Amino acid sequence: MSGGDEAERVRAFTAFRKRMNERILAEPNQVVRRFFALDTQAYQPGALDARTKELLGLVASLVLRCDDCIAYHVAQCREAGVGRDEMFEAFSVGLVVGGSIVIPHLRRAVDFLDQLEQGEAASPAVHDHG
Numbered sequence: 001m002s003g004g005d006e007a008e009r010v011r012a013f014t015a016f017r018k019r020m021n022e023r024i025l026a027e028p029n030q031v032v033r034r035f036f037a038l039d040t041q042a043y044q045p046g047a048l049d050a051r052t053k054e055l056l057g058l059v060a061s062l063v064l065r066c067d068d069c070i071a072y073h074v075a076q077c078r079e080a081g082v083g084r085d086e087m088f089e090a091f092s093v094g095l096v097v098g099g100s101i102v103i104p105h106l107r108r109a110v111d112f113l114d115q116l117e118q119g120e121a122a123s124p125a126v127h128d129h130g
Contacts, residue, residue: 007115017068043076051080055090062094062102062109070109078116087113 024032043053054076061069077087091109095102 013068013071051077051082054080055082055086058087058090059094059097062091062105063098065098065102065105067105067108070105071112074109074113075116078113084113084117 021036025036043050043057045053048056054073058070058073058077061073074087077090082090091106095106
């Protein structure tokens, strides 16, 4: 897949995710709404700053092998000022904890990071772990 095709895939995914989150949250289901709110609240600054929490989310997402969550946390980490070297240290923790099965997800994470740095990808707008 060429860089342009990959960037379009990321843009399409981001648009789909935003549209579906809006659709889901429009339903009058309090459990779903509360979970989305709790998820968002968990990443707010507290005893740990938001930057640290996003790095934790990135490592957990790598270990759980959730590409959607990995992309979200890569973007959030970058927006929080996490540098490339710090990102790779987080990647290394996820890889050691998760094992070699994390490698394909690591590849996609680095590809997404590269696209963000080159301005080719849009950051996922809403956090929802999936």
